[in-house]
Amino acid sequence: MVSKIISWFEEQAFGVCEWWGKKLGIRTTHIRMYFIYLSFFTFGSPVIMYFIMAFILEHKESFKPTFSKRKSVWDI
DSSP states (O other), rough: OHHHHHHHHHTTTHHHHHHHHHTTTOHHHHHHHHHHHHHHHHTHHHHHHHHHHHHHHHHHHHHSSOOOOOSSSSOO
């Protein structure tokens, strides 16, 4: 039951905390708790950063460079 709630929340909450947890090697629950504590101490300003990160994660394919890499130096 708890895992269903957590997976539903991750799908609805854009997966920002999960992405940071994977990148930093920290449990997702710790990332969420740090985010909540930081939001209390800074009067909610991390919420804006969260939405910006969520936007970037949702559209990360648009931010990738469009050029193709050459296989070797001699390929032109």
